[in-house]
Amino acid sequence: MSKFSRLGNDLYSGRKSVDFVGKTRIWYAVSGLIIIAAVLGLYFRGLNFGLEFRGxxxxxxxxxxxxxxxxxxxxxxxxxxxxxxxxxxxxxxxxxxxxxxxxxxxxxxxxxxxxxxxxxxxxxxxxxxxxxxxxxGPSWGKEVAKRSAIGLVVFLVLVVFLIWGYFRQWKMSVAAMVALAHDLVITVGIYALSGFEVTPATVTGVLTILGFSLYDTVVVFDKVRENTKNLRASRMTYPEAANLAVNQTLVRSINTSIVALIPVGAILYVGAVQLGSGDLKDLSLALFVGMAAGAYSSIFIATPLLAHMKSSEAANAELEKRIRTRRAHDVDRYAQVPSYADDLPIAADPDVVPPSDARAEPAARPTGGNRPQPSSDATGRGRVVPQSRGPVRPSSSSGRVQPTRQAKSKRGKK
Missing domain, CATH: 3.30.70.3400 (Alpha-Beta Plaits)
Structure with a gap:
């Protein structure tokens, strides 16, 4: 357990890191395969609606x-x-x-x-x-399905505005909704493949997992907002800051998911094996699959998708380019030194006086050549050359005898 705690500290501090954001293609491929299997199950087997829906x-x-x-x-x-x-x-x-x-x-x-x-x-x-x-009668099942659909639509609309208003970023709402749709499709597909009946208890379980999935996603997004509040000072790109947020909340997400899945798995075993068919089995299956899918989507789908959308913004793209240039310069400080070619102009050594005429005035420093010329302005250490107010004129006191400082023993004596 101590090793797990040290791992959590290392992930939070950044000493160790798992590249969740950088390997988006792998996570998208895994989710795509699962979703394809779920859609095929829905297409070929369909949902086994319970007696409450079909009558x-x-x-x-x-x-x-x-x-x-x-x-x-x-x-x-x-x-x-x-x-x-x-x-x-x-x-x-x-x-x-x-x-x-x-x-x-x-x-x-x-x-x-x-x-x-x-x-x-x-x-x-x-x-x-x-x-x-x-x-x-089938009318009761139709009424349940109708009310469930209305509740689902109202829930999604409220969640979109809540996330948008809390984070002040519509892209976070889009990423959260994509992760939520991902969880719903997987849960419904598992129901079709398993052959479990869809009952009102199933609808209750599906509505419950919506809240659980969004809860985990909002926690990760809150850490992303904290890490990306001042990117220029942190000297990290947006994907790097988002990836750090996922690593910092990884242990919390794992612990929360395991603690929630253990009792739900026990209820699923009792409902499916010990008691046979019933509302308990339908409710627990929806909860178990939805919670597992929600924990996966908040880490592997929502945050990488958000980082991908935010990195395409002009400000973040410019910052990322600047940071990469700075890092390349830090790795090799002489990588940006200009190379000299044979076609560069030749200039005389500015410190050598031509030997042909020793009495001539020293040659002025050339303005061309490969050597950079010093600026006439005083620069460095914060010094600024004051502007002159006019030409220097002779003073009326230039002919007078100026006082001199005498020794203390001769002061006052003539």
Missing amino acids: GAQFTVSVPTSEVTQANADKLRDDVSATGIASAQQVVVTTAGKNSIIVETEPVTPTESNQIEVAIEKSVGVTHGDISTDEI
């Missing part, structure tokens, strides 16, 4: 624990389909918990419901009191 009848059969087997479930499916009822041809039979088997059909009439109950009694040898029937 129908549900028969819950109470049997001893020893009879809750897949063999009895298959037998019930065949016997219910053999009734010849059109609504019972696409019957779904699943085990639920330790003493229940659930039979789901399309909407049926009261007479057809009685026929199905008789078929169930003969199939597994139960009485009429061991069967409970629930009928759900």
